C-alpha cells in the first residue's frame with residue numbers, strides 16, 4: 001500500500017470545529033486562515049495578540065485561538081500602541097476594515113504609523129461598510145453604488161477613493177507596506193508571505209508594518225461571489241494596484 | 254520609604270502614580286494639567302515605563318484601554334473638554350472590566366469653557382462618564398496630600414473591582430504647591446504580584462486552549478449577564494463610602510462641599526464659629542459612591558439649613574444632596590463657575606444672608 005503523506009493541516013490558529021460567521025464567497029475566512037498559518041510557521045501562536053476593529057472583522061472573534069481584544073470602532077491603532085508598549089514581546093496585530101481604519105480611525109491609523117509603532121496592521125479593504133449594510137466607505141470607487149450613495153459615488157459630492165498604503169508610504173517611519181489580494185491561489189500565497197514577513201519584522205523590532213488586502217464584499221456589492229471576483233480584478237485592482245510600497249524601510253514605489 | 258517634599262498638585266499626582274507602579278501613560282496636552290504628561294515624559298523612562306503623547310484624548314484613552322488590558326498599571330489625565338472625549342474608552346473599560354485609572358483636573362465649561370479652575374464635571378463624573386449606565390468609584394481630593402494618597406490607592410480599587418476609577422480634582426489643586434508625604438515606591442516584586450493576579454486575563458499571548466479575551470460587548474444574553482455582574486459589584490460599594498464630617502456634632506448650619514469648595518468652606522466655618530454660629534460641613538470624599546446617609550441621618554430638629562457650595566452654575570452636587578435631604582430643611586446655594594473662583598468673602602456673605610433667614 002502506498003504510504004500516505006500529510007501535505008496539508010488546518011492551522012491551529014483557528015478554533016477546531018468553529019464555523020466562521022462570514023458570508024459565502026467572503027475573503028475574510030481565507031485571511032483568517034493565512035494569518036493563523038503565518039503565526040504558526042513562526043512558532044508564535046502562543047504569543048499572538050489580535051486587536052480587532054469593528055465591522056465584519058469582528059465576526060472573527062469566535063473563530064481565532066489567539067488572545068484577543070476588541071477596540072472601539074477605529075481605535076485599533078491606539079489600543080495596539082498601548083498593548084505593544086506594555087507587552088513588547090507579544091506579537092501584536094490589528095485587523096481592521098476600511099471604514100474602521102480610513103474613516104473613523106484615520107487619526108489613530110496615521111499617528112501610529114507615523115510613530116513607527118512596532119506592530120502589524122492587517123487592513124481589509126472591501127470598498128464598503130460591510131457590517132452595517134453597505135454604506136459608502138472612504139475607499140468606495142467612483143460611480144460605485146452604496147446605500148448612502150444610491151446614485152453612485154460622485155466625486156463632486158463625496159470626493160475620491162482614499163489610498164491608504166500610498167498615504168502611509170508618505171510617512172518616514174513605517175518599515176514595511178504591501179498591498180495584496182486573495183482572489184487566486186497565487187495571490188493567497190503572496191498574501192500569506194506578506195503577513196509572515198510583517199510578523200517577522202515585528203519580532204525583529206523593525207517597527208510599523210501594514211498589509212493591505214483588497215477584497216470583495218459579495219453581499220453588499222450585490223454581486224454573486226464569482227462576479228465579485230471579476231469586479232475586484234477589473235475595478236478594484238485598477239484603483240488599488242497590488243504590490244510592495246516599502247520593504248525594509250526603503251520606498252519601492 | 255515615605256518622604257516629605259514640597260510639590261505642585263499635578264506633579265505630585267504623577268509621582269504618586271509612578272510610586273504606585275504606573276508604567277504607561279498616554280495623554281494629550283490641555284491646561285491646567287500639562288505638568289502631568291510632562292512629568293511622566295521625564296519620569297517614566299527612568300523606571301522602565303513608556304510615555305506616549307496621544308494624537309487626541311480619544312486615542313490616549315484607547316491606548317490606556319490597551320495598556321491596562323495587559324495587566325500593567327497605567328494612567329491618563331486630562332481636563333474637562335478633553336475628558337468628554339474619554340467617554341468612549343472609559344465605557345469600553347467598564348464593559349470589558351479593565352482596571353483603568355484616570356484623573357480629571359477640572360476647568361470651566363461647558364464647551365472649551367475657560368482654562369481656569371472649576372467644578373463643572375460633577376454630574377458627568379458621577380452619573381454618566383460614557384454610554385451604557387456603568388458606574389465607577391470617583392475620588393475627590395481637597396489637598397495635594399489627598400491627591401497623592403488617592404492616586405496611589407486608586408490602582409488597588411480599580412484592580413479589586415476590575416473597573417475604572419476616576420480622581421476628580423480641579424485647576425486650583427493642580428497648580429497649588431503644598432508639603433506632601435510621598436508614599437513608598439512599589440517594588441518590582443510587589444508589582445509582579447499585582448500583575449500575576451490577572452495573568453489569565455492579560456492580553457499578552459497564551460498557550461493554545463488558554464486564550465484571554467477582552468470583550469467590551471457581547472452577543473445574545475451575554476451583555477445582560479455582564480451588566481448584572483457589574484450591578485452586583487456596585488452594590489458592594491457601601492463599605493467604600495468616605496466622607497469628612499467637620500464640626501458636625503452640634504452644627505445647625507451644614508455646608509455641603511467637595512474638593513476646593515470644601516477647603517474654602519472650612520475656613521468660612523471657622524470664621525462663623527468665632528462669631529458664635531454653629532456651622533459644620535459634610536464633605537463627600539467619594540463622590541461615587543455618595544455619602545447619602547450623612548445627609549439622610551441629620552437631626553433635622555437641630556439642623557436649620559444646608560449651604561451647597563460649588564464652583565458650578567447651575568449647581569450639580571446639589572442633586573445628590575437634595576436626593577438625601579428630601580426637603581426636610583432649606584438648601585441654599587453659593588456658586589461660581591466658568592473659571593471664576595469662589596472667595597472666602599463671597600461664601601461668608603452668602604452664608605450670612607441665608608443664616609439670617611433660617612436662624
Ligand SMILES: Cc1ncc(C[n+]2csc(CCOP(=O)(O)OP(=O)(O)O)c2C)c(N)n1
Pocket residue numbers: 054055056057073096097098099100101124126128129130131132137
Ligand atoms: C462609534 C461607532 N460608530 C458606528 C458604529 C457602527 N459600525 C459598525 S461596523 C461599521 C462599519 C464598518 O465598516 P468597515 O470598517 O469597512 O468594515 P467591514 O464591515 O466592511 O469589514 C460601523 C459604522 C460603531 N460600532 N461604533
Ligand code: SF4
Pocket residue numbers: 021022023025026027028056126130131216217218219220
Ligand atoms: S458583509 Fe461583506 S465583508 Fe461582511 S462577511 Fe459578508 S461578504 Fe464579507
Ligand SMILES: [Mg+2]
Pocket residue numbers: 055097098099124125126127128129130137
Ligand atoms: Mg469595509
